[in-house]
Amino acid sequence: MASGQRRSMAARAAAALGLLCGVCGLLAGLTQHMWKFGATGWFTGGALLTLLALFALVDGALAAQHR
Numbered sequence: 001m002a003s004g005q006r007r008s009m010a011a012r013a014a015a016a017l018g019l020l021c022g023v024c025g026l027l028a029g030l031t032q033h034m035w036k037f038g039a040t041g042w043f044t045g046g047a048l049l050t051l052l053a054l055f056a057l058v059d060g061a062l063a064a065q066h067r
Contacts, residue, residue: 005060006060007060007063008056008061008064011054011057014052014053015050018046018047018048018050018053019046021049022047022050023046025043025045028042029043
């Protein structure tokens with residue numbers, strides 16, 4: 001498996017986890033539950049993970065293109 005494909009798969013998995021964290025933060029905010037990280041912590045963490053996954057996905061696509 002080429003380096004670009006590996007990065008793309010990892011980025012897709014990270015994007016899915018980021019989306020899951022964002023949904024957890026949204027649910028925590030809507031239900032007014034007091035979780036360890038709070039609603040803003042979960043939502044901000046999910047947004048950051050999704051943004052990093054987006055950059056990794058673009059990097060993996062560029063690496064696969066330059067083979």
